[in-house]
Amino acid sequence: MKEVLRVEKLTKRFGDNTVLDGLSFSVTEGTVFGFVGANGAGKTTTMKIVLGLLDADGGSVHVCGERVVFGHGVNRHIGYLPDVPEFYGYMRPAEYLRYCGQLARMDAELIKSRSDELLGLVGLLGVNRRIGGFSRGMKQRLGVAQALINEPKLLICDEPTSALDPPGRSEILEILRAIRGKTTVIFSTHILSDVERICDSAAVLKRGRIALSGRLDDLRAGRGDGTAIEFACADDRERFMSLPDIGALYDIQPTGERGVIVRALRGDIERLLMEVIQ
Known part of the structure; x- marks a missing residue:
């Protein structure tokens, strides 16, 4: 199957601290990939390099066959959900998605249809309250909709369930499960039950390298x-x-x-x- 993401021999150091040490893995199109590691293992550093927001010291990253260069435009293929998404609190959900669509240079008709589709997906269609009054779970769901507005080939979710209560976690996981096959998802976490619940394959990051990787069916059986x-x-x-x-x-x-x-x-x-x- 086609690879959406390939990371090869990636290295990153901060001073004397080596965070990534020859990291290599790939993610297949249409799958949900669990990127697992303890806090501080280098998951967020890896994702920032994939997004072109951080410069690597060595190795390479390719997204949809294009090499990622620090500050370059390859992230047009990517949607990103951080662990704590930020919003303009005075905006309402549809208004915020319209703003995001305009930033992505989408036409008005597509923004409207895509916003309605995504707000329905995340359970916020018809909600007309200001985002500033939303619960943490509602903001996280809106964050998923925002990350998907421009129909990215790759959705990166950085610890999206880490600070949510059990119902909120379940809602996010079900949304990610619903888009399997439509968008490729990288889902970083240290909550192992979440990986088992929705991921097709997983890799464990330890000391800047992949210590374990494979399809979950193979890992189970x-x-x-x-x-x-x-x-x-x-x-x-x-x-x-x-x-x-x-x-x-x-x-x-x-x-x-x-x-x-x-x-x-x-x-x-x-x-x-x-x-x-x-």
Whole structure:
């Protein structure tokens, strides 16, 4: 299938701190991709580089086949939902989407039809209150509509459920599930149950590298050749293999100096992801 995003050997340093260390992954068209890592793992840094808002020190990023250059216009292909979206509080939902559509240089008729469609999708059609009086969950849903107004090929969601209550989280996840197949979604989070609920595939970011990646069906069931994990160093692999009960849950075969092949016996994806993150 066609790749919408390809990240290759990406590096980023802030002073003496290496945040991304040869990061590589790709995202297939029409899928929901979970980008998992602990707070401070480098998820937001990666997304800012993909958006062209931050300059990488090395490596490359391609979106829809075009190389991303700092400050360049490739982000016209991308919609972005930050963890805490900001709005003009005096505006109303339809008014705000009209403003966003105008910024994207859409014609008035398309803005109107697209706004109605998206406000219906996020449950805000007909809501005529000022955005300043919205709950956190309502603002997050409006943020999804804003990010989709120009029909992006790629939607980047940075921790979109992290500060929401359970009903708010469910609403956002159901919206993202509803657009699967229409728009490619990258969904960063440290909430593992959210990944299992809506993602087709996932990657775990640890110490600036991908520690684990694959389709969720394969991670759950250990089908085929299993899941390949490449650790940053041999000591990390040894610590992983010595975790309590790991041998009872997964068949683990070492490969090379730092890798393993994991096949699930009776473990679940959330447990495996948590073990890799830690």
